[in-house]
Amino acid sequence: MTSTLDETRDAARTAGMLDDVELAAVRADFPLLSRTLRGGRPLVYLDSGATSQKPEVVLDAEQDFYVQRNAAVHRGAHQLAEEATEAFEDARDRVASFVGVSPAELVWTSNATAGINLVAYAMSNASLGRGGEDSRRFAIGAGDEIVVTEAEHHANLVPWQELAARTGATLRWVGVDDDGRIRADELDTVVTERTKVLAFTHASNVTGAITPVARFVARAREVGALTVLDACQSVPHLPVDLRALGVDFAAFSGHKMLGPTGVGALYGRRELLEAMPPVTTGGSMVEVVTMETTTYAPPPQRFEAGTQMVSQAIGMGAAASYLAELGMDAVAAHEAHLTGLLLDAVASVPGVRVIGPTDTADRLATVAFVVDGVHAHDVGQVLDDAGVAVRVGHHCAQPLHRRFGVAATARATAAVYTTDEEIAVFREALAGVRTFFGLTDGSGA
């Protein structure tokens, strides 16, 4: 078995993944990874899909801002204010360039959920006539349709349900096949001339399946629909060039890509952001304010009312630079190798079933599974006892779980700092779950 692992690793290494020395150096950058748990067990963190751990450069960047540069950004003319503003905008440059877009097209949001809601509420406002002639393209109403998929995280489903309810538009969705892949073949029938928005995930946070974005974008363009991409799971794990993908909007969060919580980003094509009415209004997003009326700042500031999460944005910028320096091709190659190991680990244990694709093509190292006869919560508890942290529950994707007839799954997710050895610990702990609950069926060892 060891030799098989080594061979897999050798093959992957030639594909440009991190070598052992590089991986050890990466792990040394994450102080938390070396802590121990109850009973002195080493931590095996396989919950990066929920939130990633943070490298020291991110922690330092946040601390450095407060220790050296803290001041209100985009206000005041003193030196500190200048430095703070520069650091804040430098972070925007780093995150924008990390995903292949211009900084003028990148709006800070408190998280990805807020980014998606921003688009949905801007459409609401446009539907009420706010934003004038320019924003007419965002207006939506009875007879119009919003299309999502059955694989969406609640963050990319509920805001669209709400938009439909507010405007009288109809919500439709593209299904998911038995492998957990979005049924792109349904696009031609579900997406029609009535479709105004097509919102979909780049990669499922449950099945790990990667969406063929080009097919979605092509279909949306045929009917003139806006595209909104949930890029939370893809940006931390794959090279992502949003402009090359051709989507109109994309949202992702800082905390899943080695950055802090409390910050995310919304990308919008420049001409769309310019035409879009504001959502949250108040300070910092205006040009001229009189007692009667207000004119608004150009994007991205138009969408950044109030005091921003400056230190977190700077932390997110540092995270983007950290990943860029490792090289997203190397990150993706390393994680592709881990995908194979995770799938092997789950397949090696009798009575365990993957919810999602069982082949390694076009999927992330995100493996959700059910253990026959054992509830996901109990699975997670036994894994926790071995120091293995996985997510249990519905992972904010209840419709997808319902599609597979399960209420909850356990989910192991790897990240750039995950090792082969950690997946071996996971594999061994998983093998003990059914035994512990007295469910060995004789075939398992």
Added chain:
Amino acid sequence: MSTGSMEQLYQQVILDHAKFPHGRGLGVATGQELRTGESHQVNPTCGDEVTLQVDVSTAPDGAVTVRDVRWEGQGCSISQASVSVLHDLVVDHDLTTVDDLAGTFRALMQSRGAGLDDDAEEKLGDAAAFTGVGKYSARVKCALLGWVALTDALIKTGATRTSEDA
């Protein structure tokens, strides 16, 4: 592979109740003088759920007695076993005793695994097996799901005061 803390958490009593739960299956009260309350509770973080029905009777002197508990649910072994144990504990007991049991069980869950005194644990019977759950704050909600449903269902029978009245 286990450190032994799993055996402490998942006591045999819990595993048995999870496998062969008592009181499962909803229905209607059999007995004219009975009043039934029903409650549906969900743990939104993990999707565990329970629907619980409780029948109560009131004696001429005003004393209220729990006559039956029926429930349906899905979820982890802790949540399901806890409802099953609850069923065995409260049926045919008067409301004062049931309130006391519910309070004692809550206290057990808040004891962070330390347990309660012997008297309290004796009173709890099989429910004392859940002592280890208190060590895992994420699981306390699982063990309490059925008890929350019971309290709510009792209020709905009209036999007990709501917290606003208290």
